[in-house]
Amino acid sequence: MPVGYFSLILHAHLPFVRHPEYPAFLEEDWLFEAITEVYLPIIFILQNLHEGGVKSRLAMNVSPPLCEMLNDELLQTRYTRHLEKLLELAEKELRRTEHEALEYFDAARMYVENLNVSLDLWNNRYGRNLVGAFRELQEEGVVEIITCGATHGFLPLISTPEARKAQVRIAVNNYRMHFGKQPRGIWLPECAYEPGVENLLKDAGIEYFISDTHAILYGEPRPRYGVHAPVVCPNGTAVFARDVETSQQVWSAEVGYPGNAVYREFYRDIGWDLPLEYLKPYLDSDGSRKHLGLKYYRITGRDVPQQNKQPYIPGVAREKVAENAAHFIGERIKQAHKLRETFDGHPPLVVSPYDAELYGHWWFEGPQFIDFFFRKLHFEQSEIEPISPGDFLDAKIPIQIQQPTASSWGENGYYKVWLNEKNSWMYPYQHDAEQRMTELADKFSDADELETRILKQLARELLLAQSSDWAFQIYQGTTVEYSSKRFQSHIHRFDLLANMLESGTADQDLLTEIENRDNIFSEIDFRFYCTEVRDL
Numbered sequence: 001m002p003v004g005y006f007s008l009i010l011h012a013h014l015p016f017v018r019h020p021e022y023p024a025f026l027e028e029d030w031l032f033e034a035i036t037e038v039y040l041p042i043i044f045i046l047q048n049l050h051e052g053g054v055k056s057r058l059a060m061n062v063s064p065p066l067c068e069m070l071n072d073e074l075l076q077t078r079y080t081r082h083l084e085k086l087l088e089l090a091e092k093e094l095r096r097t098e099h100e101a102l103e104y105f106d107a108a109r110m111y112v113e114n115l116n117v118s119l120d121l122w123n124n125r126y127g128r129n130l131v132g133a134f135r136e137l138q139e140e141g142v143v144e145i146i147t148c149g150a151t152h153g154f155l156p157l158i159s160t161p162e163a164r165k166a167q168v169r170i171a172v173n174n175y176r177m178h179f180g181k182q183p184r185g186i187w188l189p190e191c192a193y194e195p196g197v198e199n200l201l202k203d204a205g206i207e208y209f210i211s212d213t214h215a216i217l218y219g220e221p222r223p224r225y226g227v228h229a230p231v232v233c234p235n236g237t238a239v240f241a242r243d244v245e246t247s248q249q250v251w252s253a254e255v256g257y258p259g260n261a262v263y264r265e266f267y268r269d270i271g272w273d274l275p276l277e278y279l280k281p282y283l284d285s286d287g288s289r290k291h292l293g294l295k296y297y298r299i300t301g302r303d304v305p306q307q308n309k310q311p312y313i314p315g316v317a318r319e320k321v322a323e324n325a326a327h328f329i330g331e332r333i334k335q336a337h338k339l340r341e342t343f344d345g346h347p348p349l350v351v352s353p354y355d356a357e358l359y360g361h362w363w364f365e366g367p368q369f370i371d372f373f374f375r376k377l378h379f380e381q382s383e384i385e386p387i388s389p390g391d392f393l394d395a396k397i398p399i400q401i402q403q404p405t406a407s408s409w410g411e412n413g414y415y416k417v418w419l420n421e422k423n424s425w426m427y428p429y430q431h432d433a434e435q436r437m438t439e440l441a442d443k444f445s446d447a448d449e450l451e452t453r454i455l456k457q458l459a460r461e462l463l464l465a466q467s468s469d470w471a472f473q474i475y476q477g478t479t480v481e482y483s484s485k486r487f488q489s490h491i492h493r494f495d496l497l498a499n500m501l502e503s504g505t506a507d508q509d510l511l512t513e514i515e516n517r518d519n520i521f522s523e524i525d526f527r528f529y530c531t532e533v534r535d536l
Contacts, residue, residue: 002385004336005349011187012356013063013152015469016520020074024284031069032082038360040118041367043133049374050142056374059388061187063148064174067131068520076128087115089282103311104296110314111294135179144388146185147175153466154418156194159431162438166528168204177523184390189468191409198237208238208389210353215407216241224400228339228348231402239404240389246352257324258363261299262316265309268297321365325372333383349392423471429491433462441529454501455526460518465490
């Protein structure tokens with residue numbers, strides 16, 4: 001038996017952004033950047049580790065909106081065009097830097113190599129089907145894929161039991177469609193928990209959920225092993241909570257690895273540095289500057305102004321990644337020995353949940369860190385074993401019964417990020433729609449074909465309005481206009497559709513247009529919103 005266990009958990013989620021009404025849309029770049037910088041590299045690394053005989057075991061939430069976008073033909077086509085244009089720009093940059101800016105040539109060459117590999121993986125190895133690639137990794141025993149709320153709805157701020165149930169039940173159904181089995185675990189949206197949520201999960205067949213530290217730490221009774229062992233709610237649902245030490249080491253830009261001076265600087269991008277005429281073919285039709293993903297500078301120092309950043313050197317950064325991975329493992333070994341001694345021989349479990357986008361998008365070297373971490377874990381030690389939460393449950397190690405406390409992983413640990421003076425205006429509209437959805441589902445439970453289409457689209461519009469991403473971005477002050485408009489547009493479309501249904505005068509052209517625009521969850525069943533939800 002190892003001294004201790006380690007569970008890496010990645011949360012891959014993006015809000016559903018799809019705008020067929022425009023030839024290109026800036027916010028669709030969120031998905032395109034994540035595919036290039038995060039999902040493709042992580043899938044490729046994990047597949048290579050597996051094929052090389054290296055045990056790499058982790059859990060990963062691939063959220064329902066992300067699955068739906070990755071499987072969407074329109075977005076797949078647009079991403080292919082995006083990747084081809086980015087490679088074209090990178091090749092242009094390789095020629096320019098070789099003759100005019102040699103200090104950036106190594107980075108430019110790295111981008112050309114990476115993007116050529118990405119395009120080949122995307123088109124040939126994975127056939128533009130990354131959900132299928134994730135499913136294959138799960139079937140090979142590399143990854144335990146878990147689910148999330150249907151649209152990342154913040155469960156404690158959803159007003160009706162039916163709407164809460166729908167967020168969970170629709171997510172589970174969508175998971176079954178994409179991955180061919182029942183999910184064992186769930187990443188609660190924003191890790192937001194309040195007592196009672198576990199009953200929704202158990203009813204949907206979920207065995208465990210991921211929480212922040214204080215959900216267990218301040219639960220009743222006090223946790224015997226702190227957060228270094230799961231607990232089980234009185235109803236039998238297990239809870240795995242975040243370890244603080246590992247979060248700081250990898251997450252923090254101030255004291256963690258990503259802030260190292262030799263790593264790539266995120267905020268300095270050629271989309272803002274080079275002449276506009278030179279970049280114009282690679283910008284959107286309005287010609288506005290934006291991040292293009294080619295960055296030539298290293299962090300250099302936290303207090304160094306952007307104009308004084310030094311050139312990024314890929315080889316030096318790679319050496320530092322290997323060093324950080326070795327240090328991280330060494331710290332986990334020390335932590336495991338200390339905890340095991342403290343726990344009188346009980347094997348500790350260190351749970352390390354992160355946004356997947358940290359690995360590659362915010363921390364460019366993050367996928368390399370994962371690669372080095374699992375290789376060193378496999379070849380250079382035997383004291384720490386990587387496992388998933390499901391593996392821990394299967395080991396039948398005794399687990400304490402506890403009632404966790406309300407929590408989230410937002411600022412100050414509770415709900416203020418998603419309910420505050422900047423975004424509180426949203427909730428009366430959302431709550432009215434939640435109540436109305438159940439009233440309509442009950443009234444039209446025996447709906448005809450046209451009524452069923454309307455009710456399904458009503459459910460989609462409500463789900464999209466409930467996405468916690470809109471309230472988060474409004475609070476953070478990022479894309480406030482877009483997030484506000486998205487929320488308002490879904491509530492507006494919900495009202496239009498509800499009025500159609502109640503009046504019996506459906507505008508089928510408008511209904512078709514809305515269905516084609518907000519086409520998430522083709523398999524949705526509106527009856528999840530009925531007062532008495534049956535097993536569907």
